Amino acid sequence: MVLFRRELRVHAGAMRVRLLLLGIGTVAMAGGGVWWWQARSAGRLGRVALAQTEAILACGPRPPGSDGLQAVRARLRTQLAAAGWVTAGQAFERSTAQGVVKFENVRARFPAGSGDPWLRPVTGLLCAHVDSKWFKQEVFLGADDSASACGALLEIARVLATERPAQAQQMELVFFDGEEALDANITPTDGLYGSRHYASEWPDATAKPRFGVLLDMIGHKDLSIRLPSDTPQPLREAVLAAAKREGAGQHFGIAQGPITDDHAPLNRIGIPTVDIIGDFSSRPWWHTPADSLQNLSAESLDISIRVTLRLLDGLLRE
Numbered sequence: 001m002v003l004f005r006r007e008l009r010v011h012a013g014a015m016r017v018r019l020l021l022l023g024i025g026t027v028a029m030a031g032g033g034v035w036w037w038q039a040r041s042a043g044r045l046g047r048v049a050l051a052q053t054e055a056i057l058a059c060g061p062r063p064p065g066s067d068g069l070q071a072v073r074a075r076l077r078t079q080l081a082a083a084g085w086v087t088a089g090q091a092f093e094r095s096t097a098q099g100v101v102k103f104e105n106v107r108a109r110f111p112a113g114s115g116d117p118w119l120r121p122v123t124g125l126l127c128a129h130v131d132s133k134w135f136k137q138e139v140f141l142g143a144d145d146s147a148s149a150c151g152a153l154l155e156i157a158r159v160l161a162t163e164r165p166a167q168a169q170q171m172e173l174v175f176f177d178g179e180e181a182l183d184a185n186i187t188p189t190d191g192l193y194g195s196r197h198y199a200s201e202w203p204d205a206t207a208k209p210r211f212g213v214l215l216d217m218i219g220h221k222d223l224s225i226r227l228p229s230d231t232p233q234p235l236r237e238a239v240l241a242a243a244k245r246e247g248a249g250q251h252f253g254i255a256q257g258p259i260t261d262d263h264a265p266l267n268r269i270g271i272p273t274v275d276i277i278g279d280f281s282s283r284p285w286w287h288t289p290a291d292s293l294q295n296l297s298a299e300s301l302d303i304s305i306r307v308t309l310r311l312l313d314g315l316l317r318e
């Protein structure tokens, strides 16, 4: 681009500029045709995920037990079914600071042949939380916390189904309810309701997935992802390598310490899980009404989706 500007200044004639553009175009077509296609295609992933996220936000705040959350779950099921996935709810109740609340996780698997998709073991989990944090006086939409991850998961589900069905068949998608605490902060008994329940329900007799990937706050402008410091080493290396291969290494780093999120209950039952999470501690919009649609970027979503697809591609081949 710098070279192009200099060329413009030196050769002011319109014909020269046209020739230069033609030259650039020819080089792109001949040597970089694949690159051009990938760039276009990759940009589309982020744009579609942003549109999915927008539709989720249009349902309003989504604290556990709310109509907004119920509407989002219905939308997730419809979108997943349209891409060929089968879904199942995992409902349960808990006593909370706000009384007895009905929670429900949404799980999705991709059919393989005529067998029951819920009876075969899967290699990996891909997860996000659907709920938004409840605030008494504020309208909190949680655009990046974590509607954006749900939008990204829907787009990843579509890509896997249409372009990599053999990989889709090895995965389970999980949309957790109740990640956020219903009182102030997450404690051992408040928050992570969905993932704690999911982990406790994993049948002893069924082989556990080899890995889990959790996405949380992955679509904000000026993308900054920080993996928890206690991320299982192979997964930490795999994420950083995938980011580098997607040319996005500068957006990924390691947090100062562990992070309490939905990956923790999965790690505890022996499913090594990485939390690909935004650096919320440095973001003034975190858990404020400013975490709205304007907080998001299609480009950031695109990066997160590409890195996740690259990561899954590597992990599922191992």
Ligand SMILES: [Zn+2]
Residues within 6 Å of the ligand: 133, 145, 180, 287
């Ligand atoms: Zn949150």
